[in-house]
Amino acid sequence: MATQTTRTAADSDTVADERASGLSVLAIVPAYNEAETIGDVVSETARYVDKVVVVDDASTDATAARAREVADGVVSHPKNMGVGGAVHTGYLVGVRENFDVVVQIDGDGQHDPADIPRLLERIVEDDADMVIGSRWLNESYKEYSLVRRAGIRFFTGEVNMLSNLNITDVTSGFRAYTTELLADLSRPENSHWALEQTLEASRKGYRIVEVSTPMPPETDGSQFDLGTFLKYPPRMIKTTLKVLLFR
Amino acid sequence: MFEFAPIHGIGIVAGLVLLFQSYRLVAARKEGIFEFLLWAGFGVGLLAISVGSALRSVDLLDGLEGSLSVLGFGRGPESIFFVSNLLLLFLVFYSYSQLVESRRKLSDLNQELALLRYDLDQRTDEDE
Numbered sequence: 001m002a003t004q005t006t007r008t009a010a011d012s013d014t015v016a017d018e019r020a021s022g023l024s025v026l027a028i029v030p031a032y033n034e035a036e037t038i039g040d041v042v043s044e045t046a047r048y049v050d051k052v053v054v055v056d057d058a059s060t061d062a063t064a065a066r067a068r069e070v071a072d073g074v075v076s077h078p079k080n081m082g083v084g085g086a087v088h089t090g091y092l093v094g095v096r097e098n099f100d101v102v103v104q105i106d107g108d109g110q111h112d113p114a115d116i117p118r119l120l121e122r123i124v125e126d127d128a129d130m131v132i133g134s135r136w137l138n139e140s141y142k143e144y145s146l147v148r149r150a151g152i153r154f155f156t157g158e159v160n161m162l163s164n165l166n167i168t169d170v171t172s173g174f175r176a177y178t179t180e181l182l183a184d185l186s187r188p189e190n191s192h193w194a195l196e197q198t199l200e201a202s203r204k205g206y207r208i209v210e211v212s213t214p215m216p217p218e219t220d221g222s223q224f225d226l227g228t229f230l231k232y233p234p235r236m237i238k239t240t241l242k243v244l245l246f247r
Numbered sequence: 248m249f250e251f252a253p254i255h256g257i258g259i260v261a262g263l264v265l266l267f268q269s270y271r272l273v274a275a276r277k278e279g280i281f282e283f284l285l286w287a288g289f290g291v292g293l294l295a296i297s298v299g300s301a302l303r304s305v306d307l308l309d310g311l312e313g314s315l316s317v318l319g320f321g322r323g324p325e326s327i328f329f330v331s332n333l334l335l336l337f338l339v340f341y342s343y344s345q346l347v348e349s350r351r352k353l354s355d356l357n358q359e360l361a362l363l364r365y366d367l368d369q370r371t372d373e374d375e
Contacts, residue, residue: 053365075365079357089358093365187354 023100025049025120028090029071030083030173031107035062038107042070045105048116053093054107057086063107082190083173091182103176111174115213119176122209129181129206130198132167133174133213140214141169147229148217155195158240163202167210170198174213181206191231192239199243251301258297265290285341 027049031038038054046052054067058080067074075089087104094102101123105111115133122131135141136156141149156170171194181201188196202208269286 055361073365073369075361077357077361079353081354081357085354085358089361092358092362096362 023120023124024098025051025101025103026094026097026099027052027103027105027116028087028093029054029067029105029107030057030086030090031055031059031063031067032057032080032083032086033059033061033063034107035059035066037109038063038067039070041105041107041109041113042067045103045113045116046070046072048113048120049103050099051097053090055086055090055093057081057083084188084190084193084196087173087193088187091177091179091185095179095183099179101176101178102182104173106173110215110217112214115174115211116176118211118213119174122211123176123178126209127207128209129178130201130208131176132169132172132198132208132210133215134167134169134172134210135213135215136168137210137212138214140216144217151229151232155192155236158236159195159199159202162240162244163199165198165202165208167198167208169210170195172213172215174215189235189239189242191235195236196239196243199240203243255297255301258293258300262290262292262294262297265293281341 025048027045029038029041029045029052031054034041042052042054051072052070053073053075054063054071056064056067056074056076058077064074064076073093075093077086077089081089090104091102101120103116103119105113105116111133119131119133122128135144136152141152144152152169152171156167159170160166173194184204184206185197185200188194198208265286267290269283269290272283272286
């Protein structure tokens with residue numbers, strides 16, 4: 001059970017209507033320089049969960065200030081840690097505050113909060129520990145560049161090969177987890193956190209499923225520039241070895 | 248008996264500095280046994296080489312060459328080059344592991360600071 005429910009009485013009815021899972025749900029929104037979109041993402045997400053906490057990863061714009069106006073809580077990193085560090089901070093909030101489920105959604109508006117109930121459904125109905133929103137179970141992956149698609153395919157194939165999974169989109173950041181699973185996961189690397197986390201959870205025997213979630217590419221351009229692309233092989237090998245040897 | 252050159256003085260001073268560094272670790276009760284051994288070992292080694300090479304009666308290189316030949320090394324300079332490379336590799340590895348550990352601690356601290364501030368904000372909100 002959650003220790004805190006921060007909605008007002010008027011909002012509670014809406015939450016109860018929208019959220020039929022019966023679980024106490026925390027949404028974490030990792031954000032870095034998302035001042036323009038964070039307000040809408042938080043407001044919309046709040047309809048489907050008990051509490052929304054933004055993890056501001058030392059943004060240099062007004063993300064933290066904007067988030068404080070709309071979110072139930074804001075965790076501000078003094079120093080930028082990267083996505084892996086930001087999501088892990090959010091998980092700590094969920095575990096420490098004894099929520100049943102943590103939903104992770106990007107602050108740039110790429111994920112549609114209206115899909116949250118379907119993620120939660122799978123946790124309840126399929127007894128899943130981790131639910132991944134996949135852009136490969138619908139047509140939205142076709143909007144991505146060829147390089148990006150190839151990268152996602154490759155990492156997903158790697159995870160499927162090294163585990164007993166059969167998923168389609170391991171790099172998706174739209175996820176729901178039970179806090180039981182989160183408490184058992186190590187802090188991921190900043191690069192390839194999704195790959196590392198999924199592989200570790202699978203090797204520890206947790207149940208991972210996917211749901212179709214349309215996901216248009218980010219509006220501020222792909223992260224897959226040439227420099228990032230060249231760094232991928234050594235990082236990927238390091239992450240994979242780490243999980244295989246130590247987790 | 249003594250053939251004292253400036254380099255001997257520099258070696259002795261550097262050796263003493265390294266020994267002092269190891270003493271400081273003990274005095275501050277920092278439990279870095281690895282660091283202590285590193286500083287103390289280099290300090291003693293540097294002092295021995297500096298004082299030994301200043302003594303005319305002691306042929307340090309000859310002695311070193313003799314002891315290394317037991318291990319199968321060839322001429323003295325080659326042996327010294329090999330050992331120096333090993334030491335450098337060791338130092339690089341040690342520095343890298345320290346860097347990784349420092350980054351991990353920095354991340355922990357960063358996270359804890361953020362969460363403490365968050366807890367404080369939450370309590371303040373509840374009080375209000």
